[in-house]
Amino acid sequence: MTAPTYIYPAGSAAFPHRGLVGIAGLAPHEIHYMLDEAEQWVELNRQAKKTRDLLAGLTIINAFFENSTRTLLSFEIAGKRLGADVVNMAVATSSVKKGETLIDTAMTLNAMHADAIVIRHASSGAVQLIADKVDCPVLNAGDGQHEHPTQALLDALTIRHAKRNFNGLVVTICGDILHSRVARSNILCLTSLGAEVRVCAPPALMPAEIEQMNVAVFHDFGAALKGADVVMMLRLQLERMQGQFIPSPREYRHLYGLTLDRLATAQPDALVMHPGPMNRGIEIDSNVADHVERSQITTQVEMGVAMRMACLDVLTRRVRGVEGWAMDDAR
Amino acid sequence: MSAAAPLTITNGRLVLPDGSITPGAVRCEGDRIVEVGARVASQSGDRVHDAKGQLIAPGLVDYGVFAIDKPAFHFGGITRAALMPDQSPPLDRPSSVRFAASSGKPDFWVHPLAAATKGLEGEKLAEIALMRDAGARGIATGRQWIGDSGTMLRLCQYAAMLDMTVCTHAEDAGLVGSAVATSGEMATRLGLPAAPAQAEALAIARDLAIAEMAGCAIHFRTVTTAAGLDLVRAAKARGMRVTAGVTPAYFMLSDLATAQFRTFAHLSPPLRWESDRKAVLAALADGTIDVVASGHDPRGPEDKRLPFADSSPGMAGAETLLPLTLTLVRDGVIGMAHAFELLCANPASLLGVGAGKLEAGAEADIAVIDPDRPWIVDSEKMAASAGNTPFDRQPVQGRVSALFKGGAKVG
Numbered sequence: 011m012t013a014p015t016y017i018y019p020a021g022s023a024a025f026p027h028r029g030l031v032g033i034a035g036l037a038p039h040e041i042h043y044m045l046d047e048a049e050q051w052v053e054l055n056r057q058a059k060k061t062r063d064l065l066a067g068l069t070i071i072n073a074f075f076e077n078s079t080r081t082l083l084s085f086e087i088a089g090k091r092l093g094a095d096v097v098n099m100a101v102a103t104s105s106v107k108k109g110e111t112l113i114d115t116a117m118t119l120n121a122m123h124a125d126a127i128v129i130r131h132a133s134s135g136a137v138q139l140i141a142d143k144v145d146c147p148v149l150n151a152g153d154g155q156h157e158h159p160t161q162a163l164l165d166a167l168t169i170r171h172a173k174r175n176f177n178g179l180v181v182t183i184c185g186d187i188l189h190s191r192v193a194r195s196n197i198l199c200l201t202s203l204g205a206e207v208r209v210c211a212p213p214a215l216m217p218a219e220i221e222q223m224n225v226a227v228f229h230d231f232g233a234a235l236k237g238a239d240v241v242m243m244l245r246l247q248l249e250r251m252q253g254q255f256i257p258s259p260r261e262y263r264h265l266y267g268l269t270l271d272r273l274a275t276a277q278p279d280a281l282v283m284h285p286g287p288m289n290r291g292i293e294i295d296s297n298v299a300d301h302v303e304r305s306q307i308t309t310q311v312e313m314g315v316a317m318r319m320a321c322l323d324v325l326t327r328r329v330r331g332v333e334g335w336a337m338d339d340a341r
Numbered sequence: 342m343s344a345a346a347p348l349t350i351t352n353g354r355l356v357l358p359d360g361s362i363t364p365g366a367v368r369c370e371g372d373r374i375v376e377v378g379a380r381v382a383s384q385s386g387d388r389v390h391d392a393k394g395q396l397i398a399p400g401l402v403d404y405g406v407f408a409i410d411k412p413a414f415h416f417g418g419i420t421r422a423a424l425m426p427d428q429s430p431p432l433d434r435p436s437s438v439r440f441a442a443s444s445g446k447p448d449f450w451v452h453p454l455a456a457a458t459k460g461l462e463g464e465k466l467a468e469i470a471l472m473r474d475a476g477a478r479g480i481a482t483g484r485q486w487i488g489d490s491g492t493m494l495r496l497c498q499y500a501a502m503l504d505m506t507v508c509t510h511a512e513d514a515g516l517v518g519s520a521v522a523t524s525g526e527m528a529t530r531l532g533l534p535a536a537p538a539q540a541e542a543l544a545i546a547r548d549l550a551i552a553e554m555a556g557c558a559i560h561f562r563t564v565t566t567a568a569g570l571d572l573v574r575a576a577k578a579r580g581m582r583v584t585a586g587v588t589p590a591y592f593m594l595s596d597l598a599t600a601q602f603r604t605f606a607h608l609s610p611p612l613r614w615e616s617d618r619k620a621v622l623a624a625l626a627d628g629t630i631d632v633v634a635s636g637h638d639p640r641g642p643e644d645k646r647l648p649f650a651d652s653s654p655g656m657a658g659a660e661t662l663l664p665l666t667l668t669l670v671r672d673g674v675i676g677m678a679h680a681f682e683l684l685c686a687n688p689a690s691l692l693g694v695g696a697g698k699l700e701a702g703a704e705a706d707i708a709v710i711d712p713d714r715p716w717i718v719d720s721e722k723m724a725a726s727a728g729n730t731p732f733d734r735q736p737v738q739g740r741v742s743a744l745f746k747g748g749a750k751v752g
Binding site for chain 2: 034112113134135138139155156157191217218219220223
């Protein structure tokens with residue numbers, strides 16, 4: 011594991027943001043700061059007694075306007091480990107669309123005096139819209155096809171635990187780049203940290219001008235894998251495979267499935283990652299996903315809780331009155 | 342109204358149909374202009390308006406608006422507007438056309454565009470001849486492109502027979518789908534559903550082929566891309582009866598304006614790349630674009646304070662149409678007289694109405710304009726029924742100081 015090596019500015023200057031809406035807008039040292047902050051929680055989570063009362067008395071609302079199991083659970087556990095009162099609000103998108111507007115929901119949450127709100131929404135930009143309307147920190151747990159910043163941070167933390175350095179690290183992200191907020195946040199995060207990012211997808215699933223985000227574009231998975239240090243597979247949504255974007259699941263596997271044979275063309279110690287949930291036998295084979303030395307998939311889940319604990323800790327320091335993080339200190 | 346004394350607007354600079362701008366006056370009797378020129382003087386008993394050296398121009402004719410919003414139109418010097426059929430319910434019956442045609446009188450004239458198809462669904466032809474006789478001044482496909490080429494051909498043939506212009510929205514529906522942005526770096530970074538800009542050229546190419554086959558006049562309401570404009574330019578060169586329009590957003594802004602998910606910049610068609618914006622400027626300069634219109638579409642917070650993709654497209658443009666078009670003059674893209682052809686004469690002739698020109702016999706729709714007067718666009722204080730403008734806080738120049746509709750002073 012890499013020990014923290016940076017000297018950060020004191021207090022809130024180390025992370026002068028009210029919330030976490032995206033990786034865009036974060037400076038590299040701010041990303042490193044969050045990764046370093048997460049290390050203590052990685053340690054704690056491995057102890058028998060893994061709770062603290064740091065956030066005791068604070069209310070955190072998880073407002074998920076889109077279905078989620080693992081991200082919601084991860085945020086809930088993170089909040090509870092830190093001693094916060096965590097409330098989950100699951101809203102079916104349809105009922106919100108028919109009735110209350112998103113802004114009204116945001117105002118309602120604000121009036122309940124939450125100390126932090128975690129939001130997932132199916133529309134790009136929805137989290138920013140809410141963040142502009144509420145007084146407390148807002149954490150983006152995924153907005154449409156825009157960003158999923160905590161996923162990118164936990165992926166970076168996972169990589170940092172296995173690799174010494176981000177500089178020059180070759181990371182191949184393969185799958186439905188077009189519809190993936192995970193891909194966008196990871197591209198922003200990893201390029202910002204100095205990694206060389208490749209994206210690989212069939213043309214129909216590749217967004218236009220993605221190379222402007224400082225990535226190399228591949229359609230040939232074999233070429234994209236050559237010499238890769240990290241292989242990040244994205245989940246393929248099955249409903250997109252019924253002829254609209256891809257002819258069939260088996261054809262997708264034929265071209266883009268991560269098999270042991272294909273993995274052999276990457277670096278011998280290449281890491282395999284997946285944000286989950288996986289379609290085993292489609293984008294990733296079971297013997298790759300379960301590969302003891304290579305697969306980081308369960309580590310990602312572990313790092314997810316620690317990373318979210320760090321985010322909740324850092325972003326509530328102002329309301330908790332932590333020295334150097336009070337109202338006036340923040341930008 | 343007709344009993345009012347004759348009107349003489351004196352001491353102005355006349356924007357004349359021959360493209361000259363000359364000092365002079367205009368005299369009106371009843372609702373008509375009777376004399377225009379340097380030697381025109383008021384007669385005893387006339388109402389006299391001193392233009393104080395400002396421009397005396399025809400009232401603006403706004404081709405293709407989505408709402409009748411009189412205070413906003415009057416603020417912007419607009420005396421007539423062609424109303425898109427996208428109303429609730431759509432203008433697909435003679436009765437609704439007749440009602441719309443009389444809805445603004447006397448101080449504002451609405452020229453309805455008949456829905457091309459029933460319910461604007463793009464399938465069955467609407468009763469176009471009956472709507473024409475009820476006051477429709479053209480046919481429009483609405484916010485949508487007609488996807489079915491067979492329907493479009495039959496529409497164009499019918500329009501040719503009736504000698505009516507078909508106004509179409511040029512975006513290939515298959516490529517666009519649920520897109521709300523133009524494919525490119527901005528849409529990719531924001532994660533917005535996007536369609537390639539070529540969707541416009543595809544639609545224009547097909548519609549041109551069909552219009553040519555049917556021999557009908559076709560107007561593309563907003564042409565926003567270099568490829569689309571090239572097709573229009575080439576069609577004009579070979580003598581087709583084709584015209585093109587645009588709204589100021591497409592020569593002022595690119596897709597960068599959608600940063601931060603600003604829904605006021607959510608338009609249809611979506612804002613394009615900077616290279617396309619420059620192509621629009623070139624097409625304005627060389628005459629490929631005939632009409633600049635507001636596309637006025639006021640939308641309140643219930644339509645705009647939403648995540649970008651869930652918000653409704655459109656902007657309130659009536660108040661900014663004139664000053665933003667005048668920026669083209671100030672930047673040397675077009676001359677002053679050309680600006681008023683784009684805003685008045687060309688849209689009026691497209692509608693076949695006797696307006697848009699300062700000449701004897703024309704309707705006395707006259708705007709007195711200070712083209713240099715500076716002001717700042719403020720979405721909070723607009724005359725429009727909603728302040729959804731991407732030009733909020735922008736300093737502009739050019740303001741109407743007096744407006745006359747049919748010889749009567751407005752406001």
